[in-house]
Amino acid sequence: MTTTTIAGHEVEVNEEGFLTQPDQWSEDLAPELAKLIGIDPLTDKHWELIRFLRTDHAAMGETATLRRVSTQTGTAVKDLFVLFPGKPAKKMAYVSGLPKPKGCV
């Protein structure tokens, strides 16, 4: 396991750079992670999604897919692509300190 330091926080990451320990994440780390992947600043809408992902992961034991985020939060898929451009599902998971989603859809 590799560790890396992000804004003074030492966290464990996998070979891609995703955090591997969800409990090493905290709300003050999210803006730092977001900045590293070019999302700055985090808006209320970003936060709503991040908090959903955290709660859902805690309840379900896995990261929500893009479709699940969309249907459960009532956010249009199109808007998810605006908030987290390019690869929304992976970027949301990264900023939320979670593994990338495993589901196909």
Place this chain on the structure above:
Amino acid sequence: MTSPIVPSFDAPESEGRKLAIICSKGNLDMAYPGLILANAALGEGIETHLFFTFWGFDIINKATMGDLKFSFVGNTAMHLPGSSMGIHHMLGALPGATAGATAFMKKQIAALDVPEVPEFLELLSGSGCHMWACRMSADMNHLTEEDLYEGVEGIISASDFIEITDGAQLLFI
């Protein structure tokens, strides 16, 4: 101080990647692979084009898209889901077999929280998928854009599609 390890979401080597999928079949089990792969590609930020042709037209025809069927006639590898117990494919020709097999497959798909075809098209559309209808198929079926799912950008010829997908990786389903 060393820089942190960060996923390379916007790596330049994947920039400009383009995927084209030709959907030529209208059976339920042949519609999903194209839709799922398109969704996966879009989620990776890849420009994705779908071309619906021949029976694949049923996927975007408003009259048929919600009612695609699964038949196992001709599938000599048919077996019960989750079991190695074979089912003779000709049993699929019995009355009610297609309806039963379709209902069962739809249930399995829904259990995985994968949407039905019309909602799946909405998901793809929202993700920026380019959808094209085949001119010849439209003419053969006497269908116009009015009859097709709204997210379809146009009815185009095969050569238009080839032109649009210049440089794309291509899948024929």
